[in-house]
Amino acid sequence: MSRLSHPDTDPILRVRHLSHRFAAVPDNRWALRDATFELHAGEVVAIVGESGSGKSTLLQCIAGRIEPTAGEVHYRDADDRWRHVQALSERERRVLARTEWGFVEQHGADGLRMDVSAGANLSERLIGQGVRHYGRLRASALQWMRRVELDEARVDETPRAYSGGMRQRLQIARNLVTRPRLLLMDEPTSGLDVSVQARLLDLLRLLVGRLHLAALIVTHDLGVARLLAQRTLVMRDGCIVEAGLTDRVLDDPQHAYTQLLVSSVVSA
Numbered sequence: 076m077s078r079l080s081h082p083d084t085d086p087i088l089r090v091r092h093l094s095h096r097f098a099a100v101p102d103n104r105w106a107l108r109d110a111t112f113e114l115h116a117g118e119v120v121a122i123v124g125e126s127g128s129g130k131s132t133l134l135q136c137i138a139g140r141i142e143p144t145a146g147e148v149h150y151r152d153a154d155d156r157w158r159h160v161q162a163l164s165e166r167e168r169r170v171l172a173r174t175e176w177g178f179v180e181q182h183g184a185d186g187l188r189m190d191v192s193a194g195a196n197l198s199e200r201l202i203g204q205g206v207r208h209y210g211r212l213r214a215s216a217l218q219w220m221r222r223v224e225l226d227e228a229r230v231d232e233t234p235r236a237y238s239g240g241m242r243q244r245l246q247i248a249r250n251l252v253t254r255p256r257l258l259l260m261d262e263p264t265s266g267l268d269v270s271v272q273a274r275l276l277d278l279l280r281l282l283v284g285r286l287h288l289a290a291l292i293v294t295h296d297l298g299v300a301r302l303l304a305q306r307t308l309v310m311r312d313g314c315i316v317e318a319g320l321t322d323r324v325l326d327d328p329q330h331a332y333t334q335l336l337v338s339s340v341v342s343a
């Protein structure tokens with residue numbers, strides 16, 4: 076994978092001073108503080124850190140699922156217009172989420188409709204874009220089953236009959252079927268066997284590259300960051316403490332916390 080810091084000149088996403096504090100937290104501490112960065116088309120950025128570092132809160136704020144206490148997220152859409160995500164209506168956010176954005180949950184079951192067939196899961200986003208022709212929907216579902224290495228013969232089964240790894244691949248296909256411009260992923264390999272993780276990572280790398288996606292991936296696994304991401308953001312206590320090209324951050328960490336993370340992996 077190319078290690079260019081920004082494959083395209085203009086960013087597709089701008090995050091500025093994003094902060095969030097959960098009112099229910101007893102000490103009222105910040106879960107996220109002053110996160111600022113950009114993401115370019117065709118670029119994968121990893122967000123790494125220990126549990127509780129603020130990684131998922133950052134992703135949820137960007138996705139519009141959590142209203143940040145402060146800061147802004149701006150997205151450049153397919154018509155080259157900058158959209159202030161927090162200023163969008165609920166309807167506008169839903170449209171964006173099922174067209175130009177994708178969100179891969181940590182567990183496949185959370186990102187799928189478990190009571191309908193795999194084919195129906197893959198067709199749902201296309202139907203949301205106005206596709207009604209059964210033959211086209213069916214052909215697209217079968218094509219994506221093949222692309223994520225799922226048995227086409229199981230297209231009419233529900234995800235309940237699938238393994239964890241199969242569900243995750245189906246969830247990825249469900250997100251990519253409409254060819255979004257931005258993909259957000261929250262620990263997509265967590266809880267999977269090592270061999271299943273390896274196959275899933277190979278698949279993600281292939282699809283992200285072929286579709287020229289901009290992607291943010293939250294992970295606690297530095298190996299995932301090294302394999303998929305051109306750049307890496309390191310978070311601790313809600314703050315981005317180090318950012319840069321992935322190889323530089325992982326091979327020559329500057330911040331003491333990043334050094335601790337890297338050394339703990341090496342010594343494990």
